[in-house]
Amino acid sequence: MKLFDYVRATSTGDAVSAGGDYIAGGTDLLNLMKDGVEAPDRVVDINALPLGGISLDAGVLRIGALARMAEVAAHPAVRHRLPVISQALLDSASPQIRNMASISGNLLQRTRCWYFRDTAFACHKRRPGSGCPAQDGQNRWHAILGGSDRCIAVHASDLAVALTALEATVVTHRRRIPISEFYLLPEGTPERENVLESGELITGIEVPVTTLASRSRYLKLRDRATFEFAVVSVAAAVRLRGGEVDDVRLAFGGVAPRPWRSPEAEAALKGGPLTDERIRAAGQALVRDARPREHNAFKVELVQRALAQILGGFR
Amino acid sequence: MIVGRPMSRIDGFAKVTGRARYAADQQVRGVLHAYLVMSTVARGRITAVNTAGAEAAPGVIAVFTHLNMPRLTVPAPTHGFFKRYLPMQSPDVHHQGQPVALVVARTLEEAQHAATLVEVAYDARRPQSRLEEVMNEAFVPPPGSDGPNELTRGDVAAGMAQAQVRLEAAFHTPIHHHNPIEPSATQAIWDGDRLTVFESTQSLMNTRHSLSQAFGIPLENVRVLSPFLGGGFGAKGPVWPHTILTAAVARRLRRPVKLVLSRAHTYTSNGHRAETVQSLRLGARRDGRITALEHIVTQQVSRTEQTQFNSSEPTRMLYAIPNLRSVQRVARLDLPAQSFMRSPEAVTAHALECTLDELAYELDLDPIEVRLRNHADVNPEDGRPWGSKYLRECYRIGAERFGWSRRDPRPGSMRDGDMLVGWGMATAAHTAGGRPGSGVTVTLGTDGKATVRSATQDIGTGTYTVMTQIAADVLGLPVYDVSFQLGDSDFPEAYTSGASATVPTVGSGVNLAGTRALERLMALATAAGPLQGLPAARVAAADGYLFDREQPRRRVSHRAVLRAHGRPIEVTLTPPAAPLGYSTGATFAEVRIDPRTGRVHVSRIVGVFDPGRVLNRKTLRSQAIGGAIWAIGFTLSEHTLVDPATARIVNANLSGYLVPVNADVPHIDVSFIDKPDPASAALGARGFGETPMTGVTAAIANAVFHATGRRIRTLPITQDRLL
Numbered sequence A: 001m002k003l004f005d006y007v008r009a010t011s012t013g014d015a016v017s018a019g020g021d022y023i024a025g026g027t028d029l030l031n032l033m034k035d036g037v038e039a040p041d042r043v044v045d046i047n048a049l050p051l052g053g054i055s056l057d058a059g060v061l062r063i064g065a066l067a068r069m070a071e072v073a074a075h076p077a078v079r080h081r082l083p084v085i086s087q088a089l090l091d092s093a094s095p096q097i098r099n100m101a102s103i104s105g106n107l108l109q110r111t112r113c114w115y116f117r118d119t120a121f122a123c124h125k126r127r128p129g130s131g132c133p134a135q136d137g138q139n140r141w142h143a144i145l146g147g148s149d150r151c152i153a154v155h156a157s158d159l160a161v162a163l164t165a166l167e168a169t170v171v172t173h174r175r176r177i178p179i180s181e182f183y184l185l186p187e188g189t190p191e192r193e194n195v196l197e198s199g200e201l202i203t204g205i206e207v208p209v210t211t212l213a214s215r216s217r218y219l220k221l222r223d224r225a226t227f228e229f230a231v232v233s234v235a236a237a238v239r240l241r242g243g244e245v246d247d248v249r250l251a252f253g254g255v256a257p258r259p260w261r262s263p264e265a266e267a268a269l270k271g272g273p274l275t276d277e278r279i280r281a282a283g284q285a286l287v288r289d290a291r292p293r294e295h296n297a298f299k300v301e302l303v304q305r306a307l308a309q310i311l312g313g314f315r
Numbered sequence B: 001m002i003v004g005r006p007m008s009r010i011d012g013f014a015k016v017t018g019r020a021r022y023a024a025d026q027q028v029r030g031v032l033h034a035y036l037v038m039s040t041v042a043r044g045r046i047t048a049v050n051t052a053g054a055e056a057a058p059g060v061i062a063v064f065t066h067l068n069m070p071r072l073t074v075p076a077p078t079h080g081f082f083k084r085y086l087p088m089q090s091p092d093v094h095h096q097g098q099p100v101a102l103v104v105a106r107t108l109e110e111a112q113h114a115a116t117l118v119e120v121a122y123d124a125r126r127p128q129s130r131l132e133e134v135m136n137e138a139f140v141p142p143p144g145s146d147g148p149n150e151l152t153r154g155d156v157a158a159g160m161a162q163a164q165v166r167l168e169a170a171f172h173t174p175i176h177h178h179n180p181i182e183p184s185a186t187q188a189i190w191d192g193d194r195l196t197v198f199e200s201t202q203s204l205m206n207t208r209h210s211l212s213q214a215f216g217i218p219l220e221n222v223r224v225l226s227p228f229l230g231g232g233f234g235a236k237g238p239v240w241p242h243t244i245l246t247a248a249v250a251r252r253l254r255r256p257v258k259l260v261l262s263r264a265h266t267y268t269s270n271g272h273r274a275e276t277v278q279s280l281r282l283g284a285r286r287d288g289r290i291t292a293l294e295h296i297v298t299q300q301v302s303r304t305e306q307t308q309f310n311s312s313e314p315t316r317m318l319y320a321i322p323n324l325r326s327v328q329r330v331a332r333l334d335l336p337a338q339s340f341m342r343s344p345e346a347v348t349a350h351a352l353e354c355t356l357d358e359l360a361y362e363l364d365l366d367p368i369e370v371r372l373r374n375h376a377d378v379n380p381e382d383g384r385p386w387g388s389k390y391l392r393e394c395y396r397i398g399a400e401r402f403g404w405s406r407r408d409p410r411p412g413s414m415r416d417g418d419m420l421v422g423w424g425m426a427t428a429a430h431t432a433g434g435r436p437g438s439g440v441t442v443t444l445g446t447d448g449k450a451t452v453r454s455a456t457q458d459i460g461t462g463t464y465t466v467m468t469q470i471a472a473d474v475l476g477l478p479v480y481d482v483s484f485q486l487g488d489s490d491f492p493e494a495y496t497s498g499a500s501a502t503v504p505t506v507g508s509g510v511n512l513a514g515t516r517a518l519e520r521l522m523a524l525a526t527a528a529g530p531l532q533g534l535p536a537a538r539v540a541a542a543d544g545y546l547f548d549r550e551q552p553r554r555r556v557s558h559r560a561v562l563r564a565h566g567r568p569i570e571v572t573l574t575p576p577a578a579p580l581g582y583s584t585g586a587t588f589a590e591v592r593i594d595p596r597t598g599r600v601h602v603s604r605i606v607g608v609f610d611p612g613r614v615l616n617r618k619t620l621r622s623q624a625i626g627g628a629i630w631a632i633g634f635t636l637s638e639h640t641l642v643d644p645a646t647a648r649i650v651n652a653n654l655s656g657y658l659v660p661v662n663a664d665v666p667h668i669d670v671s672f673i674d675k676p677d678p679a680s681a682a683l684g685a686r687g688f689g690e691t692p693m694t695g696v697t698a699a700i701a702n703a704v705f706h707a708t709g710r711r712i713r714t715l716p717i718t719q720d721r722l723l
Ligand SMILES: Cc1cc2nc3c(=O)[nH]c(=O)nc-3n(C[C@H](O)[C@H](O)[C@H](O)COP(=O)(O)OP(=O)(O)OC[C@H]3O[C@@H](n4cnc5c(N)ncnc54)[C@H](O)[C@@H]3O)c2cc1C
Pocket: A021, A022, A023, A024, A025, A026, A027, A028, A029, A030, A046, A065, A091, A092, A093, A094, A097, A100, A101, A102, A103, A104, A105, A106, A107, A108, A109, A156, A157, A158, A159, A200, A201, A202, A203, A227, A228, A229, A230, B655
């Protein structure tokens, strides 16, 4: 690990002007630093900032940036009004990590793509211009949607998938960003993963508390029972009226470089009953533009099955 | 009897309180810290190294490369150095993750940091890492220590002609890594030309011989200490270059040096279970009797190693197959040397046991019945009887405990709500013993207590505990008056903790040396005092007393006899080679599969085993449970993946290499026949550590077939294969 300065910020202003990489729980940043993937000159500890807490107010749930994953998952308002968030968090990592890890750090965790995480490999995200060995390499876990010739790494956060389905807003020390605009697709610049400017500090998340959101669920499929990232995942919120889909939000994890919203799949479901046929049509709409690689073609089928399974539970 | 009791581990308290000092925990005054720089190409030559930045980094004492590493002798493979070359002796690179530089610094962190500053340039060639692309280059290696790699028994063509049903199946198993919780570690301390190493090793013997050869110093000048291991699973049985390199730089620097492999380093430094491609052809009569079997195994080896372990034991020994052809082929790839990993035979056993399940379906017979009809009453290799073998009882008891008779054999016929339920079974079997005896010293002190020493290892299996139990029983002492010591090469030389050989080779030594010591004690006791004049046959020992069998109150304590004698009794011996035993069992698995997503969950495992006499039910059960958990990983989630362009492992860590978590592990019901094997000199116990994983893999795969009607012959059975 490279030597670095350590600063403990006591106010938001201090943190922002300190000019370094923020560290919250450190459960991702430290691993990346140990592996040489990130090598900041200065690390700014934000844990002393007053950015914790969870509150429900005027139909909006506010989650402080430094609230811990475990705390948010267990919060009664989250469990009852926004169950998909609680489920996505409880399906993430391990109890120990959830006790340490912050909500802001979770949203900004880097991809688990092994080519990204091993500095012996080329990686456009890590070293722009160096190459993307995942394209023809071990790409079982990689993206089938939204990737580019420069990057097919998937975004690893389960929480981000849930928040995408719920149309949350990311609040920073100077602006509010709808989560649908927060993450960027790689295209030619996979090193840029989100719209945050250098030094921009996340202060919290806001989630609208709606009846749709109270009917939300998370389904995560993975290669072992717990403590593993998604092979594919789905966050779904469905409101039925008279047996027909009145409103629906779907977001998918494990399939794309960012949490994947599919307006086409949602459109295919709206205004009709949740029949097998309509669910199948939604799945097909979701994967219409899928571009699988050598080892991940199964995700095209699996994500549709995951969608069918989660929607089946709403019938 | 103390043997048989489910005694808790003697070293358990020290381990859970942190008092047990593992190799890297030993406090060595003035020790320097080493860290390896590994090659990032798989095949080629180093053209330039720049160590200036590393040498200038804070705390750095020295940076070694092939240019300045002391010249060393490559140890012979006879003592477990299989690689046939030492890195950093030339610019040649044979695989990714080969040491190309070694940084020594005052602290670990400084060494790690400086290691990132070493710049290495290569002339690299495109590596080959895909086994399927080199199948036509595969060859049958010359016979190794475990016999020929091509074996024919009877006449396969004739056997096939007699067959009424014929099956063919191809299997594929991936690379696996051991992942013991403790990575390999070495601390090397020189005193003139005498070397002491603290090493995490399954073989003091191999380490000592290899170090003596590498440095050209007498064997007596090398002392290896390894009192505790955080698991080995075969990773630490052979000797690997990092141990020798650490000792080499310690000698050059005249300072003790410590090296601990990082988790990623262990993936290219400790061997692995090789990828295999297997093809089976089997012929049988309608009554289930197998008439012929051909089993051809092709596996990866590195560019450098010559020694080849033959994993075909199950094919050759498990069933009475009159006409057999067993071929073990290898193909060279630009990957690190493969090596032993717990139950190396599991790969062939898996293919065989899955094929037998296919045969059962083909014949419409119960899978247990098929196995009974081919039961080997004698060792098929040499026609000699087994010491004992209670496999038939294992099938019967296992079937009862599992509820096998309630199984509807039709695939897909059993359900639990939306879940498909599958039941499968397979035979577990592994040889044990057949290895040279291990030296043991028994000392009965004037305080009446016994010290038993052997240069063996406790790799976490319970050696400390069961040897203490054996010694206590044999000597007639309470366990707290027996101290069993291991992990020091100054003790009598013992065999490697591998091949399920520790109980047979060391246990027989403790038994024999203990018996001799007791005989001498009895001779003293019957020469004078309360037992004077009694014939030896009338004297027995228990609880610290020698007594008259006919009048147990006529007795004298060990202590009194020894105190009167005025000096200790000491017996050192190496027992004869332990006979080859065969520890078998029957394993049953239940799976639940979500038909929508293909996820397999193992919901129940039953195993009934015949390990000979049970020395300690608790430690033995732990072996069975551990084996079953290994089997779950082997069958469902573990595989090491290699980048095809660079031959570099992409998941060299515990976040990408998926070992089972608790939630993947169901209740495991373990029981034992517990009848002594008369051929065993270790009080009737056989080795057992590798048996329990061999059956469970196929039991799970067969259960997957039963649940879904699909034969998945490629491991691991991840959900994508069942969509
Ligand atoms: C073994 C393991 C398994 C895991 N499994 C899962 C899983 O299944 N699902 C899942 O979703 N996640 C998983 N994770 C990831 C885990 O959730 C993240 O590591 C964690 O959420 C990061 O939070 P942190 O507070 O520790 O972030 P840190 O490591 O402290 O920071 C991460 C990044 O966020 C930045 N950052 C943090 N806070 C702010 C802020 N307020 N403003 C601006 N930038 C900020 C940091 O600069 C850094 O770049 C796993 C992690 C591990 C180690």
